[in-house]
Amino acid sequence: MIAVLQRVKQARVEVGGAVVGDVGAGFLMLVCAEPTDTEAVAEKLIAKVLKLRVFSDDAGKMNRSLQDVGGGLLIVSQFTLAADTSGGNRPSFTGAAPAELGRRLYEHTLAVARRQHPVVACGEFGADMQVHLINDGPVTIPMRMNA
Numbered sequence: 094m095i096a097v098l099q100r101v102k103q104a105r106v107e108v109g110g111a112v113v114g115d116v117g118a119g120f121l122m123l124v125c126a127e128p129t130d131t132e133a134v135a136e137k138l139i140a141k142v143l144k145l146r147v148f149s150d151d152a153g154k155m156n157r158s159l160q161d162v163g164g165g166l167l168i169v170s171q172f173t174l175a176a177d178t179s180g181g182n183r184p185s186f187t188g189a190a191p192a193e194l195g196r197r198l199y200e201h202t203l204a205v206a207r208r209q210h211p212v213v214a215c216g217e218f219g220a221d222m223q224v225h226l227i228n229d230g231p232v233t234i235p236m237r238m239n240a
Contacts, residue, residue: 094138094198095125095174100147100232104167106216107223114214116165121226125174126190126198131240135202138238142166143210147232155232159210166206169216169224170199192219 098120105115122142126135148157148164159166172195175188189195196218206213216222 094127094130094134094202094238096138096142096236096238097123097171097174098142098145098147098234098236099123099226100229100234101167102227102229104165104224104226106167106169106214107225108217108220113217113222114167114169116167116212116214118162118229119164119212120159120166121224122166122168123171123174124168124199124202125170125172126195127175127188128190128194129240130190130194130198132198132201134238134240135198136205138236139202139205139209141236141238143206145234147234163212165212165214166210167214167216168199168203168206169222170195170218 101121103117104121105112143160144158146158147155148162150156172189176184178184199218
């Protein structure tokens, strides 16, 4: 799975002008399933995200995790993370999982996150979404999780 984490002061996602998910301080996580991904990969990804130490401690060092600070986690599906731009000016998205697998793994990712963390919000798989955020830092962490 491919993910991009952004440490945020706040973030929300809208579909058709209506807010479908929002969090205060924490992470906005953009996520894309790849064809060989499994539920186990999604579980590894969430475990890593929840423990990643990129929040400041009392000394101002990035030494606390999302769990440590009690922050929110907004998870948004984004198949374009699998873009291949090597062959011209129009990206290819064949590296993204087929829609059915992508939806299943996105929903599994959400379920795992909700079992392990108290503040989880989400976008809407396959929808045209508008994502609003105030990036904190800015801190942006690209991730790739494999089996």
